[in-house]
Amino acid sequence: MAASLIRTARVDEDDPDAPEVPGRIVTTVAKAKELRPFVEKLVTLAKKAGPHEERAAEFVTDAERNSNEWKTWRESDRWQKWNQAIAPAIACRRRAFALLRDDQAVDILFDEIAERFRDRPGGYTRVVQLAKVRLGDGGKQALIEFVGERDREKRKRTAPVVVPTTQPEDTADETPPEPAAQDTPAPEPATTEADDTPRED
Numbered sequence: 001m002a003a004s005l006i007r008t009a010r011v012d013e014d015d016p017d018a019p020e021v022p023g024r025i026v027t028t029v030a031k032a033k034e035l036r037p038f039v040e041k042l043v044t045l046a047k048k049a050g051p052h053e054e055r056a057a058e059f060v061t062d063a064e065r066n067s068n069e070w071k072t073w074r075e076s077d078r079w080q081k082w083n084q085a086i087a088p089a090i091a092c093r094r095r096a097f098a099l100l101r102d103d104q105a106v107d108i109l110f111d112e113i114a115e116r117f118r119d120r121p122g123g124y125t126r127v128v129q130l131a132k133v134r135l136g137d138g139g140k141q142a143l144i145e146f147v148g149e150r151d152r153e154k155r156k157r158t159a160p161v162v163v164p165t166t167q168p169e170d171t172a173d174e175t176p177p178e179p180a181a182q183d184t185p186a187p188e189p190a191t192t193e194a195d196d197t198p199r200e201d
Contacts, residue, residue, distance in 0.1 A: 001031065002039050003105040005125075009146060010108050024145035028134065032127045032142040038099075039144075043124045045096055046114035049089035056085035116148060123147065 004025055011022040019025075027035070059082035063069035073079055097106050117124050130141040 001025070001027065001035055002042065003100045003102040005035070005039060005144060005146075006042075006100070006105040006109050006113065007102070009113055021145070024143055026130070026141055026143045029127075029129055029140045029142040032144040035144055036125050036127055039125055040122070042096055042099065042109060043113055043117055044122075045092050046110045047117065049092035049110060050114055050118065052085060052087075052089040052092075056082050056089065059085065113146065116146075120148075 005023070008019045008025060009023045011018045059078045061070060061073040061078070063073060093106060093110060096109060097103070100106055100109075113124075124146060125144055126147050127142050127144050130143060132141060133139060134141050
């Protein structure tokens with residue numbers, strides 16, 4: 001299943017049996033959860049071989065195999081340096097082949113997938129559960145795929161901008177005048193003659 005997932009990453013558009021979406025397979029939820037850590041370890045193994053292959057590229061020759069120039073390079077110190085530099089990468093490929101048992105899947109893993117995830121520290125695959133169940137036994141289905149393509153971009157939420165309501169400039173300056181404080185005491189109520197006469201009960 002891991003080899004099938006890796007092989008879908010390289011799709012020939014002219015192939016009638018090509019998968020609809022590259023780098024994705026549909027299986028049951030339990031199998032997808034078991035497959036994910038297995039594939040993640042393979043991608044990590046392929047990434048470890050990258051620096052060794054780059055270091056070995058400095059000492060490699062473009063001469064045709066078994067030609068005089070190639071034989072000269074084969075007997076030189078450059079071949080010894082190339083051999084020491086490429087040995088860890090070959091060991092990684094052999095370990096991956098021992099797990100996958102598929103030459104094409106190993107080539108895709110080391111040449112394409114490892115290059116794609118060179119700057120990613122982890123989390124190379126994702127499992128998404130599907131609403132449809134499998135016909136026959138009603139098993140829950142899920143898809144497992146490589147990340148990096150068809151990813152949803154997270155949008156940063158911004159707080160709504162609150163615009164303060166201000167009064168127009170013409171009416172803002174017009175404030176009602178406060179009544180002036182009076183220094184003179186209030187006048188006493190006037191007394192009438194009826195108030196001074198004694199009251200007879």
